[in-house]
Each structure stands twice: as structure tokens, then as C-alpha cells.
Amino acid sequence: MARIQCVLKPNLPLILLYFLHITIFWDLTRSFPDSPPYQLCLNTTSYADNSSFQMNLNNLLQILPSSAASSKFNTTSIGNDTDQVYGLYMCFNYVSDETCRYCITSASQAINTLCLYSKEAVIWEEYCQLRYSNDNFFGNLNVSDNLPLANVQSIDDPGSFSSVVNETLRNLTNSAAYNLSAKFYATGEAPYEDKTIYSLVQCTGDLSSDECDECLKRAIEDVLHKFNYSIGARLYSRSCFLRYELYPFYRNGSDPLPSPPDNGNQEDMGRKIWTITILTVGAACLVIVLFGSGAYYLAYNKRKKRRNDKTPEQTMMRKRRFRRSDPRAQEYPHIDLASLNAATNYFSDANKLGQGGFGPVYKGLLKDGREVAVKRLSIGSEQGSEEFTNEVLLIMKLQHTNLVRLLGFCVDGEEKLLVYEYMPNNSLDVALFDQRMRAKLNWSTRLKIIDGIARGILYLHEDSRLRIIHRDLKASNILLDFDMNPKISDFGMARIFAGSEGEANTATIVGTYGYMAPEYAMEGLYSVKSDVYSFGVLLIEIITGKRNAGFHQTNCASSLVAYAWLLWNEEQVAELMDPLAADSCDTDEFLRYLHIGLLCVQEDAYDRPSMSSVVVMLKSESTTLCQPKRAAFSTGRFAGRCESVVDSSSVNEVTVSDVMPR
Numbered sequence: 001m002a003r004i005q006c007v008l009k010p011n012l013p014l015i016l017l018y019f020l021h022i023t024i025f026w027d028l029t030r031s032f033p034d035s036p037p038y039q040l041c042l043n044t045t046s047y048a049d050n051s052s053f054q055m056n057l058n059n060l061l062q063i064l065p066s067s068a069a070s071s072k073f074n075t076t077s078i079g080n081d082t083d084q085v086y087g088l089y090m091c092f093n094y095v096s097d098e099t100c101r102y103c104i105t106s107a108s109q110a111i112n113t114l115c116l117y118s119k120e121a122v123i124w125e126e127y128c129q130l131r132y133s134n135d136n137f138f139g140n141l142n143v144s145d146n147l148p149l150a151n152v153q154s155i156d157d158p159g160s161f162s163s164v165v166n167e168t169l170r171n172l173t174n175s176a177a178y179n180l181s182a183k184f185y186a187t188g189e190a191p192y193e194d195k196t197i198y199s200l201v202q203c204t205g206d207l208s209s210d211e212c213d214e215c216l217k218r219a220i221e222d223v224l225h226k227f228n229y230s231i232g233a234r235l236y237s238r239s240c241f242l243r244y245e246l247y248p249f250y251r252n253g254s255d256p257l258p259s260p261p262d263n264g265n266q267e268d269m270g271r272k273i274w275t276i277t278i279l280t281v282g283a284a285c286l287v288i289v290l291f292g293s294g295a296y297y298l299a300y301n302k303r304k305k306r307r308n309d310k311t312p313e314q315t316m317m318r319k320r321r322f323r324r325s326d327p328r329a330q331e332y333p334h335i336d337l338a339s340l341n342a343a344t345n346y347f348s349d350a351n352k353l354g355q356g357g358f359g360p361v362y363k364g365l366l367k368d369g370r371e372v373a374v375k376r377l378s379i380g381s382e383q384g385s386e387e388f389t390n391e392v393l394l395i396m397k398l399q400h401t402n403l404v405r406l407l408g409f410c411v412d413g414e415e416k417l418l419v420y421e422y423m424p425n426n427s428l429d430v431a432l433f434d435q436r437m438r439a440k441l442n443w444s445t446r447l448k449i450i451d452g453i454a455r456g457i458l459y460l461h462e463d464s465r466l467r468i469i470h471r472d473l474k475a476s477n478i479l480l481d482f483d484m485n486p487k488i489s490d491f492g493m494a495r496i497f498a499g500s501e502g503e504a505n506t507a508t509i510v511g512t513y514g515y516m517a518p519e520y521a522m523e524g525l526y527s528v529k530s531d532v533y534s535f536g537v538l539l540i541e542i543i544t545g546k547r548n549a550g551f552h553q554t555n556c557a558s559s560l561v562a563y564a565w566l567l568w569n570e571e572q573v574a575e576l577m578d579p580l581a582a583d584s585c586d587t588d589e590f591l592r593y594l595h596i597g598l599l600c601v602q603e604d605a606y607d608r609p610s611m612s613s614v615v616v617m618l619k620s621e622s623t624t625l626c627q628p629k630r631a632a633f634s635t636g637r638f639a640g641r642c643e644s645v646v647d648s649s650s651v652n653e654v655t656v657s658d659v660m661p662r
Contacts, residue, residue: 036401037107038124038236040145041115045134052083053119053134060087060132061108068104068128069097073205075138086136090204091128092241093185094250099399103128106463124236126401131238141211143218147236150227151245152483162228164192165199165244169220172201177213184212187250196369199244207239215240247370333408335419340364340410344374354427354476363422371422372407376415392418395491398464402456404479404489423487425480428542432475435580438545443584445484446542450593451618452486453478457535458611460488461528467497469526473534474515475541495526514549514559518632519605529605532614533632536600540564543593545578558633561601565631568598592621598628 047053056079064087067074072091079085089107091100107123107130115121122131124147131137155161168190176186184203189196201219203212219242223235234243243249343364344351351362359378365371395406410417428449431437441449453473460468470491477490517533519525537548540560548560567573577590596617602608607629609617617623 036124036126037110037114038147039111039114040122040147040238041118042120043118045119046117047119048117052079053085056083056085057132058112060085061112063087064089064130065101065105065108069101072097072100075206077136082134084136085132085134086138087130087132088138088204088206089128089130090202090241092200092202092250093183094187094200095127099127102399102465104130122238129236129238129241137238139206139208141207141215142238143215145238146219146222148223148226149234149236150223150230151232153231154229155231158229161192161197161231162224164190165197165228166220166224168197168199169201169242169244170217172199173213173216173220176201176203177209177216189248195246196248197244197246198248198250199242200250201240201242203240204238212240216242248368335366335408335410335417337410337412337415337417339367340374340417340419342367343372347374347376354430364419370407371424373420373422375418375420377417397466398460398468398491400456400459400464402452402486402488403459404487420489421487423479423481425482425484427476428478428480428486428538429475431480431484432542432545433547438578439580441484441545441581443581443586443589446581447589447593447618449478449480449484449486450539450542451615453488453535453538454611454615454618456486456488457531458615460494461531461611467528469495469497469528470531470534471495471520471526472512472515473531473538474512475538478538512549514547517605518603525605527605528610529608532600532608532611533605535611535614536597536608537561539593539597539600543578543581543590543597544576545580546576561631562633564594564598568594568628592625593618595625595628598631599626601631602629603632604629 047057060076060078063076063078064074067076068089068091072093072095073089075086075088077084077086089104091103095103103125107125107128110125111121111123111130111132114123120133120135122129168188172186172188175188176182176184179186184205184207185201187198187200189198191197201216203215207215215237219235219237219240223233223242227233232243232245235241341347343366344362347360347362351364353361353363353373355361359376362374362376363371364374392406392409395403399405404423405421406418407421408419410419425431431441457470457473460470468491470488471493472490473488477488479487479489481487513521515534515537517526517530520530537560541548544560544564546560564573564576567575573591573594574587576594577585577587596614599617600608600614617625
């Protein structure tokens with residue numbers, strides 16, 4: 001087995017921090033990743049390092065995000081003559097100004113890396129697009145290189161479905177292009193059998209009405225010609241955008257901040273804010289999380305006890321006073337208990353999806369047709385109001401394609417519930433550790449899951465508005481959507497760090513043994529490198545199809561990580577390959593991913609790479625990898641060559657593994 005020795009530079013360039021969505025240097029005009037950003041780099045002409053064009057471009061990319069804080073569309077140019085740079089961005093109208101600013105910031109950073117030295121480029125993010133060129137393209141329609149994408153699920157009757165979609169999109173096109181008040185944007189709903197098709201169209205603001213109409217009609221033709229069988233699709237163009245789905249993607253959840261309730265339905269609004277006392281709790285807990293104020297927490301507990309002693313009439317009056325006095329109460333998506341009882345058939349066993357560490361999770365169907373997962377906090381659970389409120393407030397501030405979306409919550413007496421988007425493919429541990437289901441996880445799907453988890457963690461560590469350590473990353477906390485994209489969930493144990501903080505210490509160890517870094521399990525020290533360790537364990541589990549904790553495949557290693565480290569040193573890592581993925585797995589690629597996993601689980605936290613480095617390693621085969629040092633929890637007695645005794649996929653999960661001192 002070939003080994004390459006190197007020294008990883010501790011101070012990576014700043015651009016590595018923004019590799020959240022990045023894939024490294026392929027044929028950019030023809031190959032696109034599974035999730036945003038998608039880029040089109042036109043390399044007909046290029047600029048040189050430190051040239052006037054590069055300086056103008058860098059200035060342009062710094063200016064555009066500031067404009068996005070107050071406008072969904074803008075055009076700007078910087079420079080003169082041949083060094084002039086023209087830039088344009090467009091955010092989708094349904095997102096907030098804050099989301100727009102964040103999206104354009106992310107796009108500006110990504111395009112300057114992905115399309116390095118290109119004098120013309122466009123990048124499409126989840127909620128926005130950004131474009132620049134050395135030629136003045138403002139007001140010029142361009143429908144070349146359109147990028148259609150589709151949901152992998154198909155419809156039973158594509159002909160009938162496609163006809164409804166086509167009619168809906170063309171009606172929206174006419175409205176967006178020729179209704180001056182629409183501002184080149186329109187959404188609409190159309191019934192189809194027992195479902196509803198939700199559609200959206202939007203043009204860049206520099207076009208004429210006829211050009212907007214032409215752009216969208218070409219987009220409809222392109223997307224339906226290729227994906228008329230799909231239950232959902234979208235098309236990215238330089239001058240317009242369209243999308244249709246069987247769920248209201250442009251409603252609840254597209255913004256990191258909750259949307260105000262619909263004033264048109266006063267009865268629903270009244271029910272939603274009837275029991276919203278969580279803001280008072282949230283304010284107290286947020287102070288605890290950010291500043292660690294024990295005195296404030298004690299005072300809060302006393303107030304809580306007094307509130308619990310009040311009669312129902314007193315409680316009702318207090319809620320009404322709170323509702324009048326704090327206008328922010330209406331901004332939080334509170335869902336009343338009666339609605340959740342109806343959605344889950346009163347939390348029947350038939351609707352139960354699984355059992356989490358803090359209580360059961362149920363599938364539900366809300367009145368508006370949305371499928372949801374309802375996490376019901378057990379009354380005797382270890383997660384009290386602090387953790388519950390922490391999860392609510394934390395997730396509401398986060399938005400990323402690889403983080404689970406919180407749709408609402410409920411507090412009613414002893415009941416505390418969180419309402420998430422429903423993940424039809426359950427959690428990663430179910431998909432990975434059931435032999436029948438694992439057979440469906442081919443190698444490319446596993447790599448997509450690994451990459452998505454890495455991007456989600458990087459967002460938490462470096463790219464979100466807050467610096468967050470999850471502290472409980474494990475297979476059961478990774479959910480899988482329709483397309484097997486991973487979503488990190490369960491933020492009850494997450495902690496916020498100030499910008500200058502590097503690590504913290506706690507006397508209360510929370511999390512799951514087997515995924516916990518040694519410095520955290522034994523000393524209570526946690527940092528971003530603790531999450532890196534957990535990611536390394538997950539990576540090794542995903543590529544091998546074996547559990548780390550409760551590892552029973554051999555009698556000479558107490559965990560999968562220890563076994564992997566042993567075989568790595570004996571140059572026998574091929575034994576770790578999952579037979580169920582062998583047909584689609586490249587041996588060299590398996591070796592590289594295992595190498596990255598072992599770098600993440602090194603015993604000394606300082607030796608582990610940052611998540612920005614990990615994302616680069618995963619996507620760039622040209623990146624040289626350092627030799628890993630000893631893996632954590634790998635010490636012990638090994639009886640010569642290891643003999644397999646049982647397939648780990650048949651062993652029930654063991655949540656506590658032996659933790660040996662270093």
C-alpha cells in the first residue's frame with residue numbers, strides 16, 4: 001500500500017473556509033455536483049494574478065453582498081476599459097433580506113475560488129445567483145447553457161402531470177413578464193389528483209417584459225423536455241429561474257428567520273400564539289448559552305415554578321399579557337397541541353418513527369398537507385426546558401441544505417414538541433446498519449452522504465452566523481431526504497462559541513460513546529475538533545457498513561476505529577470494504593476515504609484537520625494527505641492477525657463502548 005508523507009500547513013488560505021459547497025477543478029461547463037453551488041466558468045479569456053481586472057473583480061465581489069441586505073436584485077460595474085468588471089446578482093423573492101445577503105456572500109466567495117482566472121462566470125446557489133463578466137451583459141437575454149435539474153422520484157402518469165405543470169408555468173410566465181406589479185416574479189398552485197403542484201418563476205430585473213417571457217418559455221421547454229416524468233424540477237438560467245414541486249418550497253422554512261403568521265386567518269393566528277410563553281424561557285436560556293450566567297438560570301427556575309403553581313385562569317391571563325406586550329411572539333412558528341394530536345392520530349404507535357435519546361418521534365400530517373416529524377420530549381427526559389429552548393432558538397437561526405429544517409414547536413403544560421420536515425428515508429443508522437437497506441446504498445450514494453455531512457458541519461463551524469459545536473454527531477442524528485441527501489439533526493446538545501473561543505470544558509458529558517472524542521469523553525474538553533472526530537467515525541462507518549460502538553467483528557479490537565487503525569498499519573485495509581458496495585466501489589477511492597477518516601480520529605485533537613480542510617480533501621484527489629497518527633481508543637492487546645467472528649450488521653447497536661485512557 002502506497003504511503004505519502006507530508007506536512008499539512010496549519011494556516012490554510014482564507015478561501016478554504018468557504019469550501020462548504022465546493023468541488024475542485026473539473027470540466028466546469030459540463031459537470032455539476034449533486035447540490036449547490038452550480039457554476040459555469042467561461043475560460044475563453046483569463047486574467048492574471050494581481051492584475052487590474054482581478055483587483056476590480058475582488059472589489060466587486062465585496063460590494064455586492066452589502067447591497068443584498070436591502071435589495072433582491074442589483075447590477076454594478078467597477079473599473080474602466082478592458083479592466084472593467086460587470087456584476088449582477090438576483091435573490092429569489094421569497095427569501096428574507098438576511099438570507100439574500102448570506103446567499104450572495106457565499107456565492108461571492110465560491111465563485112472567486114471555483115472560477116479562478118475566468119473573466120466570465122455565473123454561479124447558482126440555493127436561493128440566489130451571481131454573475132460577472134468583462135463584457136457589459138446588462139439587459140441582454142442569455143438562455144445558453146441552461147441547467148435543468150430534477151427530483152429523482154417519478155410520477156405515475158407523466159403525460160397528464162406534465163400538461164398541468166406546463167399550463168401552470170406558462171400562466172405564471174405571462175403574469176411575471178407582463179404584470180408590472182409582479183416585478184418579474186410569480187408563484188402559483190395547481191391541483192393534480194389528490195396533490196398540489198407548487199410553482200415559481202422569476203427573471204432578472206434588467207430584462208424587458210418580452211425578454212423575460214422568452215427566457216421563461218425557453219426554460220419551460222428545456223426542463224419539461226428532459227424531466228416531464230419527475231415529481232419536481234428546477235431550471236437555472238443566466239437570465240431567469242423556474243421551479244415546481246409537490247410541496248410549498250417557497251413557503252415556511254426557506255428563510256432562517258420565521259415568517260409572520262398570515263393576518264388573513266385570525267383564528268389560526270390566535271391558536272398559534274395562545275401558548276407562546278417560550279420567548280421568556282428562550283431569552284433566559286440564550287443568556288445562559290452565550291454568557292453562562294448561573295444566577296440568571298436559578299432565577300428563571302424560580303419563576304418557572306411560580307408559573308406552574310398558577311391556576312389555568314392565571315396562566316391564560318399571563319399569556320394574553322405577554323402576547324400584547326411582546327410583538328416578537330407572533331414571529332415564532334408555534335403549533336398548538338390540538339393540531340399535533342390530530343396530525344399524529346394522538347401520537348399513536350402506528351405513527352411512531354423511532355425513539356430518540358429525549359423521546360419518541362412520530363410522523364404527522366398537518367392540515368395544510370405537509371408531512372412532518374414530531375419530536376415529543378419525554379416528561380422524564382434528561383432534556384429539560386434549557387435544552388429544548390436551545391434547540392428551538394438555535395435551529396431557527398440556521399439554514400443550510402444539509403441541516404434539518406425546523407417548521408415549528410409546541411409548549412403546552414408538560415408537553416414540549418418540535419416539528420421538523422419529514423425525512424422519508426429515515427436516519428442514516430437505519431439505512432446503514434440494516435443489511436437489506438444497506439444493499440441499496442451504492443458507493444456514489446455513500447460519498448454523497450459523506451460530502452453532505454461534511455458541508456453541514458463546516459457550515460456550523462465556520463460559515464453560519466454563529467459558531468456552533470454539535471457535540472452529538474452520530475448516524476442516528478443524520479436524516480435522509482427523498483434523494484438520500486443527509487440532514488444533520490438534533491441540536492439539543494449543541495453549544496455556541498464566541499468568535500475568539502477555541503474550546504470549552506464541561507463537567508457534564510453528553511453524547512454517545514463511540515462517537516465522542518477522547519478529550520471530551522475523559523476530560524470534558526470539547527471544540528470544533530470534537531465534531532471532526534465524530535465525523536471521522538461516521539465516515540469510516542459509512543464506507544465499511546459497520547458500527548463503531550459495539551464492534552464484534554473481531555476479538556482483537558474493541559471498536560471499528562481501532563480495527564481500521566490496526567489494518568491500516570498492517571496494510572490490509574481491503575478487508576474493511578463493504579461487500580455490499582464492492583461492485584460500485586473503487587479500491588483506490590476507498591483507501592483515500594479511509595485515510596481521511598483516520599486523520600479525523602487521531603488521538604490528539606491538534607493533529608485532526610479542520611472541517612474546511614476535510615471538505616477540500618474529500619473533493620480534490622490531487623490534495624496530498626498526511627500520514628495519520630495513532631487513532632483514539634486504539635490501544636489494547638491484539639492477538640496477532642484478527643479473525644472475523646460475526647458480521648457486524650447483525651449485531652444490535654451498543655451505545656456505550658469501552659473507553660480506555662490514553
